[in-house]
Structure formats: structure tokens, C-alpha cells
Amino acid sequence: MSEQQTFYITTPIYYPSGKFHIGTAYTTVASDAIARYKRLKGFDVRFLTGMDEHGQKIQEKAQESGMHPQDYVNEIAESAKKLWDTMDISYNDFIQTTEKRHVDAVEKIFQKFLNNGDIYIGEYEGLYCVPCESYYTETQLMEGKCPDCGRDVQKVNEESYFFNMKKYADRLLAYYEDNLEFIEPESRKNEMINNFIKPGLEDLSVSRTSFDWGIKVPGNPKHVIYVWVDALSNYITSLGYGSDNEELFNKYWPADVHVVGKDIVRFHTIYWPIFLMALELPLPKKIFAHGFIMMKDGKMSKSKGNVVYPEMLIERYGLDATRYFLLRELPFGQDGVFSPESFVERTNFDLANDLGNLLNRTVSMMNKYFDGEIPTENLQETEFDAALKSHAESVRIRYEESMEKMQFSVVLSEIWSLVSRTNKYIDETSPWVLAKDEADRNKLAAVMNNLAESLRHIAVLIQPFMTNAPKQIMEQLGLDDKLLAWDTIETFGNVIPRNIKVVEKGTPIFPRLDAEIEVAYIREQMQGSVKTTQQEESTSVEAPNTEEISIDDFMKIDLRVATVLACEPVAKAKKLLKLQVDLGYEQRQVVSGIAEHYKPEELVGKKVIVVANLKPVTLRGELSQGMILAGSHDGILTLATVDPKLANGAQVK
RNA sequence: GGCUACCUAGCUCAGCUGGCUAGAGCAUUCGGUUCAUACCCGAAAGGUCGUGGGUUCGACUCCCUCGGUAGCCA
Numbered sequence: 001m002s003e004q005q006t007f008y009i010t011t012p013i014y015y016p017s018g019k020f021h022i023g024t025a026y027t028t029v030a031s032d033a034i035a036r037y038k039r040l041k042g043f044d045v046r047f048l049t050g051m052d053e054h055g056q057k058i059q060e061k062a063q064e065s066g067m068h069p070q071d072y073v074n075e076i077a078e079s080a081k082k083l084w085d086t087m088d089i090s091y092n093d094f095i096q097t098t099e100k101r102h103v104d105a106v107e108k109i110f111q112k113f114l115n116n117g118d119i120y121i122g123e124y125e126g127l128y129c130v131p132c133e134s135y136y137t138e139t140q141l142m143e144g145k146c147p148d149c150g151r152d153v154q155k156v157n158e159e160s161y162f163f164n165m166k167k168y169a170d171r172l173l174a175y176y177e178d179n180l181e182f183i184e185p186e187s188r189k190n191e192m193i194n195n196f197i198k199p200g201l202e203d204l205s206v207s208r209t210s211f212d213w214g215i216k217v218p219g220n221p222k223h224v225i226y227v228w229v230d231a232l233s234n235y236i237t238s239l240g241y242g243s244d245n246e247e248l249f250n251k252y253w254p255a256d257v258h259v260v261g262k263d264i265v266r267f268h269t270i271y272w273p274i275f276l277m278a279l280e281l282p283l284p285k286k287i288f289a290h291g292f293i294m295m296k297d298g299k300m301s302k303s304k305g306n307v308v309y310p311e312m313l314i315e316r317y318g319l320d321a322t323r324y325f326l327l328r329e330l331p332f333g334q335d336g337v338f339s340p341e342s343f344v345e346r347t348n349f350d351l352a353n354d355l356g357n358l359l360n361r362t363v364s365m366m367n368k369y370f371d372g373e374i375p376t377e378n379l380q381e382t383e384f385d386a387a388l389k390s391h392a393e394s395v396r397i398r399y400e401e402s403m404e405k406m407q408f409s410v411v412l413s414e415i416w417s418l419v420s421r422t423n424k425y426i427d428e429t430s431p432w433v434l435a436k437d438e439a440d441r442n443k444l445a446a447v448m449n450n451l452a453e454s455l456r457h458i459a460v461l462i463q464p465f466m467t468n469a470p471k472q473i474m475e476q477l478g479l480d481d482k483l484l485a486w487d488t489i490e491t492f493g494n495v496i497p498r499n500i501k502v503v504e505k506g507t508p509i510f511p512r513l514d515a516e517i518e519v520a521y522i523r524e525q526m527q528g529s530v531k532t533t534q535q536e537e538s539t540s541v542e543a544p545n546t547e548e549i550s551i552d553d554f555m556k557i558d559l560r561v562a563t564v565l566a567c568e569p570v571a572k573a574k575k576l577l578k579l580q581v582d583l584g585y586e587q588r589q590v591v592s593g594i595a596e597h598y599k600p601e602e603l604v605g606k607k608v609i610v611v612a613n614l615k616p617v618t619l620r621g622e623l624s625q626g627m628i629l630a631g632s633h634d635g636i637l638t639l640a641t642v643d644p645k646l647a648n649g650a651q652v653k
Numbered sequence: 654g655g656c657u658a659c660c661u662a663g664c665u666c667a668g669c670u671g672g673c674u675a676g677a678g679c680a681u682u683c684g685g686u687u688c689a690u691a692c693c694c695g696a697a698a699g700g701u702c703g704u705g706g707g708u709u710c711g712a713c714u715c716c717c718u719c720g721g722u723a724g725c726c727a
Contacts (some may be wrong), residue, residue, distance in 0.1 A: 195726045361689035429693040
């Protein structure tokens with residue numbers, strides 16, 4: 001027997017910072033689809049996922065909940081595994097970076113870097129945001145605060161080990177050039193070359209002394225190995241690299257593809273290859289960066305109340321519908337938008353109406369015309385058969401091409417073109433007409449056989465994407481799951497055995513949804529997430545801790561009621577809106593940083609409170625004569641409004 | 654500010670190395686059908702392919718300008 005070809009695929013290891021939202025599920029489901037496809041095609045597949053469990057933030061979170069960090073991360077790892085099991089993720093290995101197998105190997109890797117002179121000790125200076133675990137340069141800060149979360153940053157000065165990246169820059173570039181498909185989509189490669197490699201790679205800080213929840217630097221336990229050397233290594237430590245048994249490593253490395261989100265492309269396409277070069281190991285064949293699931297109002301965030309959790313969709317609509325939606329609606333590699341409407345429409349149109357109903361009507365006709373048996377003899381071809389067969393054949397070919405490119409949404413549209421074609425075939429052959437004339441009995445038999453065969457092809461083809469439907473289709477057709485093997489669809493027909501009986505009464509495999517009700521339900525679930533955070537937070541609003549002022553101080557501020565007359569965005573400023581306000585005694589222009597919370601048209605006509613005697617300033621070239629009062633909580637900003645009965649110009653005190 | 658993309662029917666998007674009347678799904682209108690989860694099939698309508706220029710026998714497809722949007726900038 002010839003040796004089976006291997007295929008090694010990984011997801012990123014995820015950070016245990018709370019419940020996984022649908023974006024994390026997306027990465028994992030997409031990877032699973034590839035893994036399942038490759039298995040179907042006969043590859044010896046190894047599919048790795050796991051958790052990235054070190055770092056200051058985890059240490060602090062664990063402390064907050066009064067737990068040992070190890071117990072804390074173990075708990076989250078368990079819930080992650082539970083979710084992946086719920087989602088039928090066919091992973092072969094789940095690594096936690098706190099496991100001994102990983103820790104031991106990372107120590108060896110770091111030691112090797114030290115021995116080879118790839119790492120030297122120096123001093124790191126930067127502005128650090130603890131919650132984000134990120135360093136920033138002065139220029140990156142937004143108004144002196146963390147550009148990511150808006151919180152304060154602290155100046156940190158610490159001794160640190162550095163990895164000498166420059167040494168490998170040329171080799172890395174050469175690798176890009178020799179392996180054109182190493183980074184996909186290609187635009188990501190350009191970003192890396194233009195932003196990092198061309199201007200000259202900076203050395204990477206690879207240790208920290210400010211916390212100790214991590215793997216200690218060999219021989220210098222004051223330092224822990226900082227995130228990327230630790231995290232990225234999981235792809236090889238999970239295979240036993242650096243252990244006394246490197247069998248798996250020798251078998252599966254180099255990886256065929258690392259699936260990553262677009263946010264971590266840099267680490268996978270620059271640092272990871274360089275680490276591997278330093279270890280004198282082969283480089284992965286491909287890094288595929290997928291896009292993000294966006295909401296209509298931008299990124300998912302708790303404060304916006306637009307977070308979607310996979311469990312909610314799975315519980316109510318089933319796993320297949322959820323997996324299908326993710327892989328069909330978003331072009332893999334690009335950002336895509338989730339909306340309750342699109343989810344319900346996909347489920348109804350594609351799954352219930354097209355596929356589910358096709359199975360249902362087929363089963364029904366088998367029962368009506370052939371006593372439930374799939375005819376396999378005395379088949380008389382109809383004039384429409386050839387077109388159906390050749391369509392099925394061409395779908396399979398295009399499917400394989402797009403699958404290799406990981407264009408899942410394209411693959412699924414291909415499959416659905418066969419679903420459509422089959423529905424059309426029913427219309428063309430009109431079995432209910434054939435059934436009326438005994439002379440057409442053999443034609444009718446052929447039509448039924450073709451329908452069963454077409455559905456069987458569809459069942460085989462959807463296996464990477466859906467895990468229940470293929471079995472359900474086979475069950476309703478009365479066929480053995482062995483006929484789900486890939487090589488059974490290399491030809492169309494002559495595969496279904498004799499004396500097969502379909503179920504007597506087919507139950508729809510995808511129920512049709514009431515669009516109005518379900519859209520409302522999903523929307524409510526999404527907002528549910530914000531309500532609870534607000535409730536939680538409301539008990540922990542920070543107590544005022546500001547200097548007391550006298551009444552005289554307060555009276556210095558001239559607060560006035562005003563009506564917003566007009567409002568428009570300020571050019572080239574994301575946050576600013578330019579408002580014309582009527583103060584009763586005069587009109588003036590105020591520029592306010594509320595563009596992320598209000599649309600200009602929402603504000604026109606609103607009564608607001610203006611600080612009327614604030615010294616005028618020019619913001620982005622626009623004169624601002626005053627300030628609009630607003631309150632903020634948990635990142636949401638809301639204007640302080642007043643009773644419309646108050647006249648413009650009325651003083652507020 | 655630098656770099657890189659994108660801007661195609663009401664909506665979401667396909668259109669590779671330039672070449673027949675610019676496509677799909679959804680939505681709309683009309684028609685057909687009853688095996689089926691009021692489903693399915695067909696037809697029609699709908700686009701100055703962001704703007705202005707250039708290259709070419711010929712550009713949605715190449716080049717430049719401008720406008721808009723987005724991504725990346727350790």
C-alpha cells in the first residue's frame with residue numbers, strides 16, 4: 001500500500017478572555033471544513049486547535065475571580081472543547097500552552113535561539129496598555145490613551161530579550177518570492193512587505209519581567225517568554241517537536257495551512273517563518289488570513305449590543321444552518337456582514353425551500369409512484385437526463401478547484417446550482433404527468449433514480465460544511481452511509497443498489513422559519529448581551545473621586561439650552577460632527593466628538609445643553625464655539641438632553 | 654501622513670491574462686406547475702460598469718487625475 005498523503009491544518013490558539021463569539025467559531029468551522037474535505041479525499045489529516053493561556057491579563061483575571069491561573073484557563077479550555085464538540089469540529093488535538101509538553105519544548109526552542117545567538121538581552125521601553133497587553137508608540141496613541149480600548153497607558157521600561165529579526169529578512173523575502181501562494185489573500189502579503197520588511201524589520205522583544213504567568217526563560221527565571229515565541233510554537237510542540245518522540249512531527253510537519261484571522265497575519269507571516277528558519281525547520285506551505293464577521297454597525301462589540309454567540313444560533317436553528325450560513329454568506333478572506341435578515345433568508349431559501357424541499361418532494365414521489373422503492377431497473381432515459389448528469393459532473397470539478405482555494409462561499413454556490421438544477425429537472429420531466437400513462441412507466445423510473453442519485457451527490461458534496469444533513473438525506477433515501485464516500489460520485493448513476501426503500505414519510509430536514517419572528521428573536525438575543533453587561537456594570541460605576549469645587553466655581557460655567565439646527569460630519573475625522581446650534585440669542589457652530597455614537601440626521605431638532613462660555617477652538621479646521629454635554633458609560637456616549645419646554649438660551653444651573 | 658485595495662442592476666456581489674447583445678442571488682412584475690416545507694420552474698423589467706482624461710482597431714477589464722470607502726503602518 002502506498003503511503004497516505006498527509007495534511008496538517010491548524011486554527012490559531014485562542015485567548016481565554018471570555019465567551020467565544022461567532023468570529024472565533026467562524027475560524028474554527030472554516031478550518032474544519034478543509035479538514036473534512038481533505039479526509040474525504042483520502043488524506044491523512046491532522047487538525048489542531050487550542051488555547052493560548054499565558055500572559056498578564058490572564059493572571060489578573062484569574063486573581064479577580066480568586067482562582068489559580070491554571071484552574072482559570074482549564075475551565076475555559078473545557079468550555080471551548082464543549083463548544084467545538086457542539087459544533088462538530090473534527091480536531092485531532094487540542095493544545096493548551098500551559099501543558100507540560102508545550103512548556104518543555106518552548107524552553108528548548110528558546111535555549112536554541114540563545115545558543116545560536118538569535119536572541120540577545122537589551123532594554124525595552126514602551127507605553128503599555130495592561131488590558132490589551134499591547135505596547136504602543138507615542139504616535140499611535142489617541143489623545144494619549146490606548147488606541148484600542150481608550151484607557152490609560154503606562155510608560156514601561158524593562159529589561160528584555162530581543163530576537164534578531166534583521167538577520168533573516170532577506171531569506172524571508174526570498175521565500176515569499178519562491179512561494180507565491182504562501183500568503184493568501186495576496187493583498188496581505190503586500191501589506192507585510194510594504195509596512196514591515198521594506199522599511200527594515202525591527203528586532204522583536206520576546207520576554208517580559210513585569211509578570212510571571214508564563215514560561216520562564218531558561219537560566220533567567222526573572223523573565224517569562226513573551227507571547228509570540230510561546231504561542232506560535234504550539235504548531236510544532238503539539239506534534240512532539242523537541243520531545244523524545246518526534247514521530248508525529250516528522251510525519252506532519254511542515255503544516256499545509258495555518259488558518260488565521262487578518263489581525264494576526266504579521267505574526268504568522270513574518271515572525272513565525274523566521275523562528276522556524278532559526279530552528280532550521282521547513283516553513284509552512286500556506287498562511288490563509290480570513291476576514292472578520294462584521295455587523296451592520298461595524299465591528300462586534302458588547303458595548304454596541306451586537307454580539308452574536310454561536311450557541312444561540314445552534315440551539316434555535318441547528319448546527320447545519322449555522323455552519324452553512326458562516327461559510328456561504330462571507331467570502332472567505334474578506335470581511336462579511338452578519339444580519340438577522342440574511343441568516344433567516346439563507347436558512348429559508350437555500351436550506352428549507354431549495355434543498356430540504358427537494359428531498360421532501362423526491363421522497364414523497366418515490367412513495368406515491370413506486371411504493372417507496374428507488375427504481376434501479378427498466379430505466380428509460382428522458383431527454384433531460386444528460387443535462388442533469390453533465391451539470392453534476394461540472395459542479396464536482398469546479399467544487400474541487402474552489403475548495404483548493406478555500407473559496408467556501410463559491411463552493412457552496414456551486415453545490416446549490418446542482419440543487420437548483422435538480423429542482424428544474426423535476427419541472428422538466430413532470431413526473432406527475434409521466435405517472436398518468438403506463439407507457440411512461442420506465443421513464444418515470446429513470447427520473448426517480450436520477451433524483452435519488454442527484455440528492456446523493458449533493459449529500460456527499462456538503463459533507464465538509466454540514467455534519468447532520470448528509471446523514472439525514474441518506475437516511476430518508478434509505479441509503480447506506482458508505483455511499484457518502486467521495487469516489488462514489490466520480491460517475492453519476494449505477495451506484496444505488498437494488499431494493500432500496502425510502503422512508504415512508506419524509507420529515508423536512510430544514511424547517512421553514514417565520515422571518516419576522518426569527519429576525520426579531522435574533523436581534524433580541526444580540527441586544528441581550530448588552531443589557532446584561534450594563535446591569536453588571538451599573539453596580540460598579542466608579543464612585544466620584546474628584547476635587548470639590550465651590551458654588552462660585554460652578555457658576556463660572558455658562559450652560560445654555562440650544563436646539564441643533566443642522567449637523568454634518570467633519571471631513572477626515574471619524575469622531576467629529578459639526579453642529580449649528582440655536583442658543584436663542586445667537587447661533588453658533590460647535591464641533592463635538594460624538595460621530596461614533598450619533599448620526600448627523602439623528603441630532604437635528606434635538607435640544608441639548610451647551611457650555612456657552614468655553615474658549616473657542618479650531619478642530620480639524622473647524623471653529624468650535626462651545627461644547628455639548630454628554631454622559632458616557634461603558635463606552636456608550638449619550639447626549640444630555642432637556643425638556644423641550646425649555647426655551648433656547650435658557651440658563652442651566 | 655505613507656502604503657495597498659475597492660467603488661458593476663433597488664440590495665449583496667461574480668466578471669482571469671482587454672474582444673460576441675455586462676452576469677448571479679435576493680427584491681419587483683408577469684406567467685407555468687402541483688410531487689413538495691404557500692414550495693418549485695420560466696419570463697420580463699432593471700446598469701452612462703464612481704468622475705474626467707489617456708493607450709488601443711477595440712476597455713468593466715491596462716495607465717493617469719479627482720472623488721468616495723476600507724485595510725495595514727511592529
